[in-house]
Amino acid sequence: MEWMAWTWPTAAFFGVIAATLITFTTLAIKFPEVPRNGVLGIETTRGDRLFITLLGSAFINLAWLGMLSAPQWGALIVCLFYAIAVFRWV
Incomplete structure (x- = not known):
């Protein structure tokens, strides 16, 4: 490596x-997969929700680094809750 x-x-x-x-x-x-309509009002599949989760998690981590001096583990916890919400309601 x-x-x-x-x-x-x-x-x-x-x-x-x-x-x-x-x-x-x-x-x-x-x-x-069967596409479903969520709160966004568009059809999404598991792959779409994974992409939304990964993209949103990247922004959460960047915002955490830029605005807080707290350890990055906090951002990981926020991202886990965000992922649960995306897969549940989007």
């Missing part, structure tokens, strides 16, 4: 993203 100057947390982050994509692909094959 030194040739790319990655740290273990960075590698773990991308590993988790890859595992999530593999899991969602497997779920889509085993259990075909």
Whole structure:
């Protein structure tokens, strides 16, 4: 990993993203998706909700870094609640 100057947390982050994509692909094959309408008023699938969750979590983490001096673990907790809300109501 030194040739790319990655740290273990960075590698773990991308590993988790890859595992999530593999899991969602497997779920889509085993259990075909049915789009549903949520609070956004548009049809979304599991993949759409995953994308919305990842994008929103990135913005939450950037805002946390820019506005607060608290540890980043707090942003992770906020992101978990955000992900639950997106998959429940969007």
